[in-house]
Amino acid sequence: xxxxxxxxxxxxxxxxxxxxxxxxxxxxxxxxxxxxxxxxxxxxxxxxxxxxxxxxxxxxxxxxxxxxxxxxxxxxxxxxxxxxxxxxxxxxxxxxxxxxxxxxxxxxxxxxxxxxxxxxxxxxxxxxxxxxxxxxxxxxxxxxxxxxxxxxxxxxxxxxxxxxxxxxxxxxxxxxxxxxxxxxxxxxxxxxxxxxxxxxxxxxxxxxxxxxxxxxxxxxxxxxxxxxxxxxxxxxxxxxxxxxxxxxxxxxxxxxxxxxxxxxxxxxxxxxxxxxxxxxxxxxxxxxxxxxxxxxxxxxxxxxxx
Amino acid sequence: xxxxxxxxxxxxxxxxxxxxxxxxxxxxxxxxxxxxxxxxxxxxxxxxxxxxxxxxxxxxxxxxxxxxxxxxxxxxxxxxxxxxxxxxxxxxxxxxxxxxxxxxxxxxxxxxxxxxxxxxxxxxxxxxxxxxxxxxxxxxxxxxxxxxxxxxxxxxxxxxxxxxxxxxxxxxxxxxxxxxxxxxxxxxxxxxxxxxxxxxxxxxxxxxxxxxxxxxxxxxxxxxxxxxxxxxxxxxxxxxxxxxxxxxxxxxxxxxxxxxxxxxxxxxxxx
Ligand SMILES: Cc1ncc(C[n+]2csc(CCOP(=O)(O)OP(=O)(O)O)c2C)c(N)n1
Ligand SMILES: [Mg+2]
Numbered sequence: 001x002x003x004x005x006x007x008x009x010x011x012x013x014x015x016x017x018x019x020x021x022x023x024x025x026x027x028x029x030x031x032x033x034x035x036x037x038x039x040x041x042x043x044x045x046x047x048x049x050x051x052x053x054x055x056x057x058x059x060x061x062x063x064x065x066x067x068x069x070x071x072x073x074x075x076x077x078x079x080x081x082x083x084x085x086x087x088x089x090x091x092x093x094x095x096x097x098x099x100x101x102x103x104x105x106x107x108x109x110x111x112x113x114x115x116x117x118x119x120x121x122x123x124x125x126x127x128x129x130x131x132x133x134x135x136x137x138x139x140x141x142x143x144x145x146x147x148x149x150x151x152x153x154x155x156x157x158x159x160x161x162x163x164x165x166x167x168x169x170x171x172x173x174x175x176x177x178x179x180x181x182x183x184x185x186x187x188x189x190x191x192x193x194x195x196x197x198x199x200x201x202x203x204x205x206x207x208x209x210x211x212x213x214x215x216x217x218x219x220x221x222x223x224x225x226x227x228x229x230x231x232x233x234x235x236x237x238x239x240x241x242x243x244x245x246x247x248x249x250x251x252x253x254x255x256x257x258x259x260x261x262x263x264x265x266x267x268x269x270x271x272x273x274x275x276x277x278x279x280x281x282x283x284x285x286x287x288x289x290x291x292x293x294x295x296x297x298x299x300x301x302x303x304x305x306x
Numbered sequence: 307x308x309x310x311x312x313x314x315x316x317x318x319x320x321x322x323x324x325x326x327x328x329x330x331x332x333x334x335x336x337x338x339x340x341x342x343x344x345x346x347x348x349x350x351x352x353x354x355x356x357x358x359x360x361x362x363x364x365x366x367x368x369x370x371x372x373x374x375x376x377x378x379x380x381x382x383x384x385x386x387x388x389x390x391x392x393x394x395x396x397x398x399x400x401x402x403x404x405x406x407x408x409x410x411x412x413x414x415x416x417x418x419x420x421x422x423x424x425x426x427x428x429x430x431x432x433x434x435x436x437x438x439x440x441x442x443x444x445x446x447x448x449x450x451x452x453x454x455x456x457x458x459x460x461x462x463x464x465x466x467x468x469x470x471x472x473x474x475x476x477x478x479x480x481x482x483x484x485x486x487x488x489x490x491x492x493x494x495x496x497x498x499x500x501x502x503x504x505x506x507x508x509x510x511x512x513x514x515x516x517x518x519x520x521x522x523x524x525x526x527x528x529x530x531x532x533x534x535x536x537x538x539x540x541x542x543x544x545x546x547x548x549x550x551x552x553x554x555x556x557x558x559x560x561x562x563x564x565x566x567x568x569x570x571x572x573x574x575x576x577x
Contacts, residue, residue: 028487030453030456030485030486030487030493030494031486031487032487033486033487034486038487050487050493050494051494052453052456052485052493052494053423053424053453053454053456053457053485053494054456054457054458054494056458057458079422080422083422084422084424112332113330113332113333113398113406114332114406114407114421115398115405115406115407115409115421116405116407116409117373117405117406117407117419117420117421117422118406118407118421118422280400280401280405281398281399281400281402281404281405281406282398282399282400282401283400286400287400290400
């Protein structure tokens with residue numbers, strides 16, 4: 001099966017968008033080759049600004065471009081986009097509700113060997129907390145490409161979380177990405193695995209380790225979250241297991257817990273994710289196993305909570 | 307220490323750097339090789355760090371603000387005998403103390419966890435302030451990349467260091483004129499660096515960062531400078547010592563393959 005990183009889709013989508021729309025501009029912070037924003041340069045170098053290693057400045061410059069009528073894509077690693085640039089995103093982009101699309105790559109622990117300083121497991125939490133921010137975590141190339149195109153024309157600030165490592169294509173043929181709408185990939189019983197990003201693949205594999213067929217859902221839009229679908233899942237299953245390559249605090253698991261609690265759902269919840277610890281250097285696969293994100297760990301959480 | 311001995315240590319450190327990155331098949335050879343002479347000079351001459359006080363804060367300290375040059379730091383530790391050379395091969399592997407970017411909680415001797423550019427220099431300012439409060443005469447050294455100087459935080463740190471007259475702080479800028487996306491002057495110019503640092507009330511010294519006499523003299527001048535921090539702008543060659551890596555932005559964060567690894571070691575052995 002093809003294994004492509006979602007950041008590749010970002011570069012390809014940008015190329016198309018720049019060709020189609022002269023209003024689109026792109027910014028990066030000395031990581032244009034890695035985030036794939038450099039693809040935009042191939043179309044029009046004048047609309048690609050490498051701002052150097054200065055992420056905070058980049059975010060507010062993007063805000064200025066957007067306040068002048070441009071649609072600004074701003075990219076760097078997730079750690080430095082949402083970490084270093086947080087307050088600029090919040091106050092220069094979020095508060096005035098500007099058309100800045102923060103597309104950050106190398107999110108999560110699958111960054112691998114760079115280690116904890118570069119493994120951003122807090123970005124969903126940070127971005128989700130900003131009023132008016134749309135947060136999307138695509139799971140594969142096909143979905144990422146469609147998502148980038150969709151958020152380009154979705155009014156207001158958006159955050160797209162992209163990965164460094166190759167991931168298998170799991171979206172079905174003819175798949176149509178719809179912002180805010182969760183996707184049921186497998187209809188099963190008892191347990192619903194509710195996953196986002198790279199954990200969609202891991203959840204699908206976890207099914208093979210169980211002696212029953214669970215439901216598998218891809219929640220690509222963390223904000224606004226698909227309340228209707230989550231309540232429906234909670235009412236028709238005994239257990240929901242959220243799966244994310246992110247801290248269990250403040251990400252998908254938290255968003256799902258909020259919906260379930262407020263709706264008064266009787267269903268049990270378990271969260272697969274990074275358990276409030278920092279990561280470390282290692283190969284992505286080893287890290288998934290060590291930090292409990294691999295299919296076996298998901299299957300174990302299912303068994304232990306049923 | 308005689309220059310010839312320093313050169314021997316630096317050469318050995320360079321071989322270790324290449325070995326670490328090769329066995330990890332990941333990491334940053336360019337900026338590590340380019341900083342090898344400065345780091346050798348620091349650990350073999352300038353810093354008062356030894357086997358006994360390695361674990362203590364009651365000594366000089368060094369913050370590798372450009373944390374991606376961790377292979378150079380670990381190689382220096384191995385050269386000092388603080389870690390086994392064999393351990394270098396665990397660099398960036400699961401469970402290793404030799405993280406992709408230095409972690410002070412895992413490896414004794416690492417004075418600050420770094421990796422996010424721009425922060426280490428501020429941490430060094432904090433250490434220098436603490437030493438002033440404690441009225442000791444330990445010195446704080448930090449090594450920053452020239453691309454790193456694009457971070458606003460670097461200038462905030464320099465402003466604070468000068469404001470507090472931190473003459474116990476020595477900031478070294480590894481001026482190889484390269485970053486990831488290309489030449490520093492093409493991506494986002496930081497120049498004129500010397501005049502900017504002077505305008506921020508720093509004492510500025512410009513040197514060849516591969517000349518041990520000049521590095522030694524600069525450290526001495528920094529020690530003798532009172533009432534302001536010293537910034538040493540060290541002109542370096544990124545990838546220094548491995549000809550095919552020299553001055554190539556492409557070797558910033560790429561590991562050599564087997565053939566390149568052997569070629570690099572052979573070239574360093576011929577020195
Ligand atoms: C805040 C932050 N932004 C981006 C990066 C990614 N990054 C790692 S090294 C590097 C380039 C560094 O260039 P320079 O400071 O000149 O280092 P050197 O040339 O000495 O390797 C970048 C952008 C980072 N580590 N930290
Ligand atoms: Mg440089």
